[in-house]
Structures are given as structure tokens and as C-alpha cells.
Amino acid sequence: MIKIWINKEAGSDTIIALGDDRIFKISPKDDSISQYANDIENEIIAKDVFAIPFTHIKSIQLQEGRKYFQVFFGIDSE
Secondary structure, eight states: OOEEEEOOOTTSOSEEEEOSSEEEEEOOOGGGHHHHHHHHHTTOOOTTSEEEEGGGOSEEEEOTTOSSEEEEOBTTBO
16 A cells, blocks of 8 residues: 655655555656656656665654654664
């Protein structure tokens, strides 16, 4: 199962997706957003999509008022 969020706000990651075992992010050009989203949904991941396996993630935090979330990998690593 993959859940995809598309953000059109400038200066933010455009596509964030959660898969069965990874979190994905990418900021493609506007004319490629739907193609990337469809590919990710069909588990076709392009080489330029940044992916982090859940096994490498210690925690994920989203603070109110911020436009991004933080991914923590271990001691003092984000």
C-alpha cells in the first residue's frame, strides 16, 4: 500500500509518499508531477526519487507551524 501527498506550495517538497517499507520524496517539474505520482503508486520508482527504508528511521516529527517534517536516523542524525 502506498499513500501519496502532493503539495503545490513553492519551496516545499512536491511529492511525499509512504510505501510498505519506505518513505519517498521528490520535487519534479510541474508537468511531471502526475507521472511521478502514478509511477510511485504503481511501485515504479525512478532513480531520482529519494527513498528511505523504514528500518533506517528512528522517528519522524512534524511540528505545528513548520512546512516540513524531520526524519531522525539515530543519535544526532536527521
